[in-house]
Amino acid sequence: MPVRILLTPGQAGDNPQLLPLLDGISVARIGPGRPRCRPETVIADKAYSHPSTRAAMRDRRITFVSPERDDQVARRAAKGSRGGRPPAFDAEVYKQRNVVERCFNRLKQFRDLATRYAKRAAYYQAELTIAAIILWLR
Numbered sequence: 001m002p003v004r005i006l007l008t009p010g011q012a013g014d015n016p017q018l019l020p021l022l023d024g025i026s027v028a029r030i031g032p033g034r035p036r037c038r039p040e041t042v043i044a045d046k047a048y049s050h051p052s053t054r055a056a057m058r059d060r061r062i063t064f065v066s067p068e069r070d071d072q073v074a075r076r077a078a079k080g081s082r083g084g085r086p087p088a089f090d091a092e093v094y095k096q097r098n099v100v101e102r103c104f105n106r107l108k109q110f111r112d113l114a115t116r117y118a119k120r121a122a123y124y125q126a127e128l129t130i131a132a133i134i135l136w137l138r
């Protein structure tokens with residue numbers, strides 16, 4: 001189920017929006033206490049695999065699971081021993097990423113969202129919010 005939706009321009013990259021997206025997440029605890037604002041793990045695709053993203057996740061003490069891009073592997077290999085070791089990657093945890101893709105597919109079942117009939121960002125954001133509410137209520 002979608003927890004947070006952040007609308008960006010079509011030409012904007014995904015990676016710069018990861019930290020603002022995480023800043024807006026707040027999950028209520030079962031017992032007393034403040035809502036959780038920091039996830040334990042972030043599972044992302046190769047588009048988010050950037051050294052600055054990995055450093056930001058380390059600073060926030062969040063486990064980051066993302067495969068390394070081929071150009072980053074080649075750049076590290078070209079440096080030889082100075083390139084450092086590859087970042088940790090847990091393939092078993094990464095298999096859970098299909099949950100995100102299934103959420104996107106459920107949102108795409110709403111014809112208006114899949115075809116982007118709404119030309120204004122505010123209208124599209126409202127349609128996304130309504131679709132997310134419907135998914136949560138099912």
